[in-house]
Structure formats: structure tokens, C-alpha cells
Amino acid sequence: MEIVMLVLYSLFVTYDDNANAKMQNNETNPMDNSMYRDYPYFADVQVMIFVGFSCLLGFGRFYGFSGMVFTFLTAAFSIQWAILIQGFFQFYYDGKIHMSVLGLLYAEFACAVVLISYGAVLGKTSPVQLVVMALLEIPIFSVVEWAVLKYICITDSGGTILIHLFACYFGLGATFVLYRPSLNSGHPKETTSYNSDILSLLGTLFLWVFWPSFNSSLTVKGDDQHRAILHTFIGLSSSTMTAFALSAMFNKRGKLTMADIQNVTLAGGVTVGASVDMMISPAAAYALGVMGCTACFFGYKYLTPFMARQLRIQDQCGIHNLHGLTGIISSTAGICGIMLATEETYGPSLYQIFSHRAPVEGDPKLLELQQLIPGLKPGLGRTAREQALFQVAAIFATIAASAVGGVLTGFVMNLKFLASPSDEDCFDDAVFFDVPSDFDTTFLLQIDQNSEEKGQTIPMKVAKDQ
Template identity: 90%
Template sequence: MRSRTSLQVRLPMLIFALEIVMLVLYSLFVTYDDNANAKMQNNETNPMENSMYRDYPYFADVQVMIFVGFGCLLAFFRFYGFSGMVFNFLTAAFAIQWATLIQGFFQFYYDGKIHVGVINLLNAEFACAVVLISYGAVLGKTSPVQLVVMALLEIPVFAVTEWAVLKYIRINDAGGTILIHLFACYFGLGVTFVLYRPSLNSGHAKEVTSYNSDILSVMGTLFLWVFWPSFNSALTFKGDDQHRAILHTFIGLSSSTITAFALSAMFNKRGKLTMADIQNVTLAGGVTVGASVDMMISPAAAFALGIMGCTACFFGYKYLTPFMARRLRIQDQCGIHNLHGLTGLISSTAGICAILLATEETYGPSLYQIFSHRAPPEGDPKLAELRQLIPGLKPGLGRTAKEQALFQLAAVFATIAASAVGGVLTGFVMKLKFMASPSDEDCFDDELFFDVPSDFDTGIVLKMEKILDEKSQSIPMNITKDQ
């Protein structure tokens, strides 16, 4: 059985083949953008005006979220810490390489070349975040070969969806609620639907946490929490828009965190805190403010959105996740539907409401920068008037608030449909026999794919715990364990 999951041939062949293909493509199509090209610089060029100084701080923050935040957060299983962190590392590194190339063809391709700068890497990391969120749905049940294949297939589907939604539907989605969180969630659910394992619905002996693994996972939560304002604001307009995005994200995160502690204690039968709630539910506010994060929604609205997202996420973990596993054949291992799906739908609704309520009285002339689709089209006399107030204002589509709200709604349904179909098709590819998929009994176990240290023995640990549990149950009720 273990030979069926051996990585000795499968993983090297897949990686070397992909790296050779990418090396050829990078050689043929990738060059520097103007800010990284020595030919474009001269004695009068001010190096401090280079876009690197504007984009790199956000890139660095998102780097921490991707490699440290997600990595630690996914290491919450007691016997799956190596896999949770290391497979995250492998998948993320590959996804960023691949996304830089694939997104480049849609966003940065001209003169027959993809022009690469720090902004490309930042966009690629958002695409990488999509893959890692989807990974959460199949955590513990997949091999590294399957995860690389998932990234290989998900990135193009995401890039096409992103391009189509932004170019043709034209929406406001500064925090990536629709194109990151909703896409990643329903793609991951599509994959796990196909990879359904009936025996895991009744639980698994190794599907447990430990004191140390829970601490490590909370560290991942803290890294994500601290850097989430950078994630939500990285691609917003510089200035007041970005300022609002940072404020709203922090307010939403803080309100969801406080609410999570209250709900965790309230609904625990013994009135105690549950670590799973602290690790996941506290982050809900970062997603819920995403669709309206750069808009004039008011700090109070951001506060309320954090509470709403946290509440939906909490009850989703408690009731919806078990229901989906039993009734819908969707085993959402990390509850991504709660943290990214339910909160994403709330956020999208809030964004639509904010668009409907947006007026010149509230925003001033900058209304047509934030909601560029509402700017008058080329040739409209009002566009000339606005350009006197906002030099360089680009022509828009002349949409009304109601029209834009309908386009936002269309983008939500289109994104969910595209991601779900893509996830199902990807799941069928990942299910092929040569993908080194672990057996049911080998799920959630590092030993299947790693040379583990001598102090790692799941069999002995689980056997000792069973013996201790049987002994504790044999103690008469009127006698304590200490006695």
C-alpha cells in the first residue's frame, strides 16, 4: 500500500517537467518592467520614485501571510504538522511561479513580452492565496503530487475568471472578496466533493490536535490577523482609499475577534474557550469588510460587519460543516465555507449596498475614481468638467448605481459557478490512481510522506491514549482520578 503513495518517482517527474516548461516560457516571454529595466533609467531618474518602494512593503506583508500565516494555521493536526506547513510551502512556491506567468499573459502582456515587476509578484501572491484557501478543504487527505496538480489547474481557471470579471463585468472588489475568497472557497468545495471519503464522516483516529499543534496554529492566526490590513489594501488607490481600507480591516478584525471569544464561551457546554474558534472565527472580519473596504461605509459599519461575519462563521462551523459532510458529500476539512464562503457572501451583499448608497454628496468628485464604472464615457460633457477637478480621470461606462449593483451580483454568481465547475473537474484529475493519494487509514499522518524523527510514533501514542481513556472510564464515579 505504501508503494502506491511513494513520491520517489511521481513528485520529481512532475516537478522537473513543470519547471522545464516554465523555464522555457519565462525565457521566451518574460522580461523586466520599466521600473526594473536598467535601459529605462538615466541620470535624471529619481530612484525613490521607483514603484518598488510603493509595492514592496505590501508584497512583504502578504509574503508573511502566505508562508508563515497559512503554514502555521494549517499545522493544527497533532500528527500532520510537517505536512500542513511543508505542503503549504511547496504549493505556495509553485503557485507564485505559475501565477506570475499565467496572470502575466492577461494583465502585463504587450510588445510580445510579459513585463515583470514587484506588482506582478503581489498579484501572483493573491492567486497563491486562492490555492491555499482551497487546500484547506482537502487538508490531510491529499498527497503533495495532488496539491501541485491542484495549483497547476486552479491558477489558469482563476486567471481567466479574474480577467473576464474585471474586463467585461467590471466590478469593485478591492479586498478580493469575490475573486479571492468566494472563488477559492467554491473551488475547494468542488474538489473535496469529488474526493469524498465516506469513512471519514465518522471521524479518524489521527484527526486530533495537541497542545503544541494548537499553539502553532494560533501563531498562524496571529500572523494573518496582523498583516490582513495590508492584504485588503494592497491594490487600492493610494491615499484616502488605502487609508480607509486599513482602518476598516482593523476595525472589522477587532470586532470579530472580541465576538468570537464571547460566542466560544457562551456555546461551550462547560463554559470554556475552544481553540478552533480562536484559530479561525477571529479572522472572519477581515473577509467581511473586503468588498467595501475602500468605500465610505463608516467605521461603525465596519464594526458591524466584523460582528456579522464572526457570528455567521461561528455557527457555520458548529452546524453547517457537519451537515454538508453528512448530506451533501462535502467534507470541508478546515471549514473554508464558513471563513471564506459565508463571510464572502455577507461582504458581497454589503458591497452592493454601499454601491447603491454612494453619492457625490458623500464622496465628492472622487466618486468617479473609486467607482470608475460610473464615470461618464468619452465625449460626455460631464467628463470634461470632472477632469478639471480630477486631472487624468479615465472615461468610464456611465453606469448608474443600480446598474453597477446588478453587475456586482452577476459577478458573484459567475465566479461561484466558474470556481465550482473548475473545482469538480480538478477533483476528477486529482482522483487518478497515479496521484499518490493516501488511503483512508493513512490520512492525517506525516509518516506516510516524511522521514519522521524517532520520537514520532502515532501508533504508540494512540494506543497509550486508548488505554488511559479506558482506565479513566473504569474509575467509579464517586472516586476522582487523583484518589
């Protein structure tokens, strides 16, 4: 595949004008280069992809190597593949894909889609299956994204519909096909440890810190982007505090559960996504964080086990809670924000944020607005109600297309020659890695079982001596 990729890059990929030496001269100001505008956001999303996701998925006691390294592998392949596929839809002209930092940023969003979906099949797939998943998911995602933005024409600044909802239901479709009955009651190796939980929490912290960049990177520069950063931080803060409260309240001993802190605290970042650049008020962002966190928490507690038992959907990392339920809440809030948006609240900038509500070409009002907002492009002349209905259509279309794409991809991933691990070998690094000498799954599991039966914990040093 890398040889094929090299050929495709040789034939189709060239530099964007901002990266092409031929386009520079003595009158060109280097500081006007788009790299200075886009690179800070690219760098932040890069940290989320390669550090945040990798550490977050390294929570398995016997699956830490796989959780992190397979994320690294899948991300590296997904980005280089997305540069090609998305380039044909967004940066293709003059017979070439014109590569820029902005193109890399779009590719990383496509990569995030793959890594979210990966969470649903974590522990029961081989690295070959994951690369195949990325190979198929990115073209499907790119086609759906192009169709929704071009023909349904929606507002989705934080990627709630086209990133979180798509990735969630694609992953659920794939894991539906990869269903393993023996995993419904858990797996003996599907455990965490003190160190693996700390590593996973580190991933959560990286995602938490850089999520404002993720939500704001593609918003309109200026006050829109400023609001996006503020709303994301407020939503994350409120969801974090709510997660701590719920975790303690619903624990029989009143203690905190690490899985809640690692996942539920991030719910606010998703929930504010669809309305992140709107004038919804800080209080609304706070409320969305609380609602998203609450839905996510109870989803992990009740919905995930129900889906595994009754619907044959084994969502290993609970992506339906963190990205699906919160994505639906976020999309609903975005529709409400569109319905309530008026010129009285936004002024002329209403037609920048909601570009499809701008007057059509030839409308006298468009000329008036262009005098106030230079560069304003003609829109579709939609009313708030019409735009809200198109948002609803996009939600259902995206969920349906992603679920079908996930099911079809699951059938391909289930082919025998793609080296799927057996039920006994799931959640085990030793299947795919040369593990260190202190890695002994059978021995550690036996220690855990013996200590649990005696109602005590054996320190690891004592256990090794024994």
C-alpha cells in the same frame, strides 16, 4: 514541470521598466521607483502566505509536517506559475511579460486562492495532487478574473468575490469529488495537540496582523487606502471579541475552544473586504465584523457537519465558513455600499472608487471631473442600481465557474497515479516524510485511547517511560 517553467521564463519573461537598467538615466530619481510603493505590501502578503497560512494549517498532531511543508511547496509553485499565467492577462505587451513587484503581488493573490482551496482537502491528498491542483486552478482563476473584470466590470477592492468566494467554492467542488465516506465520523489521526494548537494560533496572529495590507494593497492610493486599513482593523477587532464571547457561551463548561480562536477571529477581515475602501462608516465595519464572526462560528458548529453528512462535502478546514459565508455577507454589504454612494458623500472621488460609474468618453461632465481629478479615465456611465446588478451577476458567475472548475480539477486529482493516500494513511506525516524517532502514531493513539477510557491524562514523559 520546472524545466518547462524555465523554458517559458526564458521565452516570455523580462523586466518591467522600473527594474530595467536600460530605462534609467541621470535624470531618473531612484526614489520614484514603483518598488518603494509596492514592496511593503508585497512583503506583508508574503508573510501571510509563507508564515501565516503555513502555521495555521499545521494544527494536526500527526500532520504538522505535511500541513506546513505542503503549504510551502504549493505556494512556491503557485507563485512562479501565476507570474506566467497572470502575466499574459495583465502585464503582457511587446511579446513579453514585464515582471515587477506589482506582478509578484498579483501572483501572491492567486497563490492565496490556491491555499484557501487547499484547506478543503487538507489531510487526504498527496503533494503531487496539490501541485496538480495549483497547476489547474491558477489558469481557471485567471480566466475567471479576467472575464469578470473586463466584461462584467465590478468593484472588488478586497478580493471578496474573486479571491475568497472563488477559492471557497473551487475547494468545495474538488473535495466533493474526493469524498471519503470513512472520514465522515472523523479519523483517529485527525487530532490536535497542545504544541500544534499553539503553532496554528501563531499562524492566526500573523494573518490577523497583516490582513490590513492584504485588503488595502490594490485600493486607490490616498484616502481610499487609508479607509481600507481602518475598516479592516475594526472588522478584525470586533470579530475577535465576538469569537471569544461565542466560544465561551456555547461551550458547556464555559471554556474557550482553540479552533474558534484560530479561525473565527479572522472572519472580520473577509467580511469588510467588498466595502473596505467605501465610506461605510467605522460603525458599519464594526457591525460587519460581528456579523461575519457569528455566521462563521455557527457554520463551523452546525453547517460543516451537515455538509459532510448530507451533501458529500468534507470541508476539512471549514473554508466555507471563513471564506464562503463571510464572502457572501461581504458582497451583500458591498452592493449596499454601491447603492448608497452619492457625490454628496464622496465628492468627485466617487468616480475614482466606482470607476464604472464615471461618465463615458465625450460626455461634458467627464471634462469637468477631469479638471478636478487629473488622470480620471472615462467610465461606463452606469447608475448605482446598474452597477449593483452587475455585482450580483459577478457573484453568481464566479461561484458557478469556480465550482465547476473545482469539480473538474477534483476528477483529475482523483486519478490513481497521483498517489492519493489511503483512508488509513490520511492525516499521517509518516506516509510522506522521514519522521523523527519520537514520532509513533500507533503508540500515541493507544496512549490517548487508554487514558480516555480511564478518564485521565497521562503526561507525555510518563507515557514514554511506560
